[in-house]
Structure formats: C-alpha cells, structure tokens
Amino acid sequence: MRSALPAFNEVWQRQFRSNCLKQLQNFSENSSFLIGCSGGMDSMLLLHLMSFLCPEKVRAIYVDHQLQSSSEQWGQFVLAQCQQLNIPCIVQTVDVADGNLESQARSARYQAYSHHIQPHEILLLAHHQQDQAETLMLRLLSGAGIHGLAAMREIDVRQNLTIWRPLLNISHEKICQWASQLNVQNIQDPTNYDTHYDRAWCREELWHILQSRYPKMQQALSRTSYLMQDAEDILHEVLLQDLALCGNDVELGLHIFNQLNPPRQRQLLSAWMKGGDQYRPSFDMVERIQNEVIHSKKDSQAALHWNGYFYVRYQDQLYRIKKEEYLAEKTEIFEIQNIKFELNESVSLASGQYKIQTENIGLSFELLNKKLTIEQRKGGEKIHLYGRIGSWPLKKAIQEAHIFPWQRHTIQILSIDNVMLGAFTPKGFWFAQSVYCETGGWQPKLMNKDQTHR
Template identity: 70%
Template sequence: MRSTLPAFNEVWQQQFRSGVLKQIQCFPPESTFLIGCSGGMDSMLLLHLMSCLCPEKIRAIYIDHQLQSVSADWGQFVSDQCAVLNIPCIVELVEVQAGNLEHQARTARYQAYLKHLKPNEILVLAHHQQDQAETLILRLLSGAGVHGLSAMKQVDVREQFTIWRPLLNLSREQICQWAAQLNVQNIHDPTNLDTHYDRAWCRHELWSVLQNRYPKMQQALSRTSYLMQDADEILQEVLQQDLALCGSATELDLKKLSPLSNARQRQLLSAWMKGQDTYRPSFEMVERVLHEVIDSKSDAQAALHWNQYYYVRYQQKLYRLSSAEYRAEKSQANTSAQVICFDFNNNIEVLSGQYIAETAKIGLSTKLLNKELNLLMRQGGEKIHLHGRMGAWPLKKAIQEAQIFPWQRYTIQILSIDNVMLGVFTPKGFWLAQSEYCEVGGWQPNLIS
C-alpha cells in the first residue's frame, strides 16, 4: 500500500487517513473493492483516491443505462481514465424497465453490481454528505419511518454483498475543491439538472431555500440519519425478539401478538409483511391488515392482497400466502375424476402431494396393487369411517378436526373402487377408511413430499 497521497490540506488529510485508511484495515485482509464509477466528479475522485491507497485491490465498473445517446462515450471515458491509473474496468450495459425511472435505473444498476461482485469483494460508492441529506429529505416527504430515515450507512452489510461509502461524511464543496486540486477529470450528466426527477428537484429547487434559512442543514440532516440508524438498530433487536415470540416468516400467532402494544404490533406486521423484499408496506396497508383481517369476525374468510401475497387469518393465526397458493383452489376446482394404479416401485402424484405405496400393519389389500382405482374430488356431504374409529362421520368434520387450512382443502381427494371408499388423500397424509378391503399386513399410500 502506498504511504503518500497527492497533496491536500491538513484537515482533509486527517479525515481521510483516520477514516478511510482505518476502515480499509477493518475489512478482512482478503477483501477487494469494486468501485461503482459513473464518470461524475464524486466517483472519479473516489477512483483516484482508492488508486493511491490500495491499487492492487481495486477494479471499477461503469453501468451504461442506455438512457442517453452519449452514455457509451461516458463508458469509454471511464475506461480510459482507469487505463491511465492501471485499474481494471468493466462496462456493463443494462435494460431499464418501464415505471419510475429513478427506481428502475437503480434496480438495474444494483443487479449489475451483484452480477460482477466476486466473493470477498466490497462495492464502493461515492455518495457524500449532501446525497445523504437529500435522501433523508426525500424519504421524509414520502412518509418513511425510522428505517427509511436512517438513509445510507457508511458500511452497509447486506445479505448478498457489502456496500462501503468512504466519502459519506464529506460535503459536496469539499469534494469539488479536492477534485480541482488533484485535477480530476469528469463528465457532466445533464439529467442532474432536470428537475423533473425528484433528486434533481431537491438539489436545485428545494436545497437553496432550506439552506438559506438553516445554513448548517446538511450537517444536521446527516447527524439525524446517524441517530436514526441507532434507533433502527434498537428497533430491529426488538423486532427480532417479537418475531421469534410470535411466529415465523409465513405465519404469526395472534394470541401472542395481541398483548404487544399497538406500536409494536404495527412495527412487527410491517417488517413481517416486507419479508425479503426491498420496501415495507405503507402505514395504511398495515392498518388494513390489522382491522380488515386480524380484527374481522371469527367466521369471516377475510383476505388482503399486497405485493404478490395474500394475508389470511385462520383461527388464531395470520398466514402469508403466495398468490399461487391462495388461488390454487380456483384453478383446480374443476379437476375431473382420475384413474390411478399403485405398486411398490412408482411414486404417485396427487393434488395434496407425492405418495408411495408401503407395507403397513393394517392397510389396503395387496389385491388392489396394480389395479385401476378411482380418484375423485370431494363434493361435500361425504361421510368416512376412519379405520380405528367407531362409526362413520362427516368428512367435513374430520377435515376441521385435523385443522387443514381452507385454502388447502381443494387438494383433498377420495380413493375408491366400485363405489367403496378406500381412503382420503389430504395435505396431512392418507386417511385409511374402514372397508372390506382392509387387511393385516396390507399397504398404504404414504406422503413423501
């Protein structure tokens, strides 16, 4: 590692060395760095500084969103500058999907980063203090909570990769002066001046108004983001405790949820509904789950759809179901009768899962193996005499007693021969019916998946 940098003033030298160099040393020794470089002043300065500090551990990536005619030229500029500094450079073309342009461009950019990041490689971005303050303002105006107002972390450890923002405590003015002092070349993106975009509007319309009134606004907002990060960390600890108490990623126990305060219930539901997605549901959507689903009448089949999932209450639990799982009953409603044959060598697929024939102490007669058996959908009103129980009783009652979820009941199918019920396939396995075909040392279909 080089021990010197191009000359800059003593304050910046102390800030840079005590911050950036110390952070580099805190990362694992095998860490390398992928610098996201747009060609703008911030990222080009970062590129030059990193090339002085650890040239053997860095490479750069330029993401071409293909939204402007000159974007390829900018990619060439970044490549040329990297060549001068002897830094490997990737130019990656991405397709930006329709919708909110800023959001979709960011999504495409991070997908490209993820594509190229190597194991033990850290993504390094050039966000600075004004970026942080703008992010906090925009999230505040969108109604964000503690997590949103945490804005950007200097070291952001995520599930798939880590982001490092070494310039986050530097002001835009410091970066401009520093880049000029080091004669750092950069490009100018005209969209940064287009106030049609929220961030450009914040920077060029709102910023000066607020800063004229509050000259230290940028530093204050940056400090607020750090305080919110502390608050968010504490909140996450409480959320993890509440989630461990109340359930899992797919269900919540409402008996354990209800004693929590209203605030903790809302926060837990918000984080639980978010799951592995990027964004939490709105405050209004969480309130709807509370009032329309959780607080609905006990006999109601209330369900609320949000972000490709359905939220359904059954008895004293709240379930998070995929659209495919929730809607499967409708798609299978008209499944016609089938003929199936069992033997000891083949697996049989039915609606409730995959089964295999295995020997049992009490089971179906071996004479039924390799014979055509009828597989019928439940129509309602059927009765079943379960083996080992006294008398026949409604199949519906047996299903309720087994606590089979309403959205899974479409998978229940009846196995029969010559109008004699042999048993019932359910999500919880095969139920053997008492019949003339039961015998000691027979066989049964066993659920394997």
C-alpha cells in the same frame, strides 16, 4: 494519474485512507470490491481512490439504464477510465420497468449489481454526506418513520450483498476539492438538474433556501440519520423479541399480537410485512392490514394483497402467503388420472411429497403396481376414516384438521373400482376403512421438506 497521489497524500491519510483501513479490518482478507460507477464525479473519484488503496482488489460496473441518449457513450467513458487505471470493468445494459422512474431505475440497477457480485465481493457506492441529508429530507417529507429516517448506512448488509459507502461522511465540497486535486475526469448527467425528479428538485430548489438559513444543515441532517440508526437498532431488538413471541416469517399469532400496545403492533406488522425486501409498506397499508384483515369478522375470508403476498387471517393467525400459492386454487385443476405405486418409491402429488412404506395397518400389497385412480376433491364426498365409526363428510374432516382454505384444492382421493382407499391432504394421507385394509400393509407417508432434499 497515480503520480497525483503524493500531493494528495496529507488529506488522503487523514480523512479517507484511515477510515477505509478501519473498515477493511471488518472484512475478510479475501474480500474484493465492485464499484458502482455512473461516470459522475463522486463515483469516478471513488474509483481513483480505491485504485490507490486496493489496486489488485477492485472491479467496476457501469449500469446503462438506456434512459439517456448519451448513456452508451457514458459507459464507454467509464470503460476507458478503468482501462487507464488497469481496473476490470463491466458495462451492463438493463431495462427499466414502468412506474416511478427513479424507483424502477434503482431496482434495475441493484438487480444488475446482484447479478454480477461475486462471493467475498463488497459493493462500493459513492453516496456522500449531502446525498445522506437529501435522502433523510425526502423521506421526512414522505412521512417516513425511524427506518426511513435512518437513511443510508455506511455498511449495509443485505440478503444477497454487502454495501460499503466510504464517502458517506465526506461533504460534497470536499469531494469536489479532491476530484480537482486528482484531476478526475467525469461526465455530467442532465437529469441531476431536472427538477421534475424529487432529488434534483430538493438539491436545486429547496437546498439553497434552507442552507442560507441553516448553514450547518447538511451536517445536522447527517447526524440525525445516525441517531435514527441507533434508534432503529434498539427497535430491531424489540422487534425480534416480539416476533419470537408472536410467530415467525410466515405467520403471526393474533392472540399474543393483540396484547402488544398499538405502537409495537404497528412496528412489528410493518417489519414482518417487509420480510427480506428493502422497503417497508406504507403507513396506510399497515393500517389496512389491521382494519380489513386482522379486525375483520371472524367468519369472513378477508385477504389483502401487497408486494407479491396475500395477508390472510385464519384460526386466530395472520398468514403471509405468496401470491401464486394463494391464487393456485383458481388456476390449478388436477384431472382424474391412473397411478401405480411401488414400495419405498417417492411420489410427488399436489399436496406434497410422499413415500410408499409399510405400516402396522395399511393397504393390501395386492394393490401395489396395480392401476389405481386419483382425482381432485369435488365437494360432498364422505369418508370412513380407519378406526372411526361410520362415514362422515370429508369437508368436516378438513375443517377439524384446520387445513388452510387456500390449500384445500390440493386434496386428492385415491380409489379403485369406486372404493375409496383414502385421501391425500396437506396434513398427510388419510387412510380409509375398506375391504383392502390389512395388518402390515402399506401407506403413502407425507415427507417433510428436509426429507425431500436428502
């Protein structure tokens, strides 16, 4: 098949090779490429072109979604074509979760890509100009904003992989021509023509009607996506500034947030909720966060769940909390247990990692290596904090310390013979006044996350 290259050389140099060489300069010299191959014309053409351009730096992967009776045979076809081109090939079977079939299949596919991608390896996908135009049109019909209408980028840098789409500016007609000139063998997936799926409906039903009226529609929509990418880049700079003013990836300060105008509030909230995921929340979900959480009554415990996180307002702050952390209070029950401490040892408890060390004022050394009792807070307890006058409700101390409600179940009380020695809290160990207090004693010291990994 490589013998077809000389006849193809003129087009190759002008429209594909020159563009690829320009992009290759942006990658490390050590970069190699993993091509996602479905067996269709587009991906098989890309496989052939890259085998000419970088024959020693290319691998291929076929993801079998097990949704078609012929999917296993298609994997064998891709494998055989790769063997002819002397390209290593992975055939990966995946299970597609229930739900929107197109979305779940895409998610399973990208999980397979992420699993097999190697350091310094770039994922190559064969999306072309018509794919870009279809994506923009479908997102427009779903009510997408700038982020959605930016559609696909030629170079897409994500958290765990970098994607390159070398054919994104090439028309489908040109791809068909090139594939014919190179005699590229491929398979036909019948779902590409099944109008039950949105993209197939767009391609088979809507596309021809619009193109008969607007012959250059494909190029125009593709150009719009690039204009939206410029707008998205500018908007991203504003978002970073707003995020720096309002908080971080975990929390937003609502006092400053509420001073932004409504469009900037919506954009910041949408981007903040997206986090490291690929897709932003829907417009309706952003409005629900604003109406049901941010603008809820101050004394309410409003919380809204979306995409594995709970969004909660507390003390004029909006928090983004992992689902398992927020619901831990309902599932984590810590039984009364006996515990012994040694000087300089590290101890892992519900509220954090502690180190036993000497302090100016602390517990008597007689208590080291002695059986102490630790139990979960039940409610109604009183504590006489060292240095303060009299006992007061532990609940009040917790409220004054602004310990998050979803973390209060981790508070544990340390005692011996029914004498309270202190309380382990997410804000540290609260040392209690007792007969066991002495100068130069010891206390558990809460370690920060950086210290726990040393």
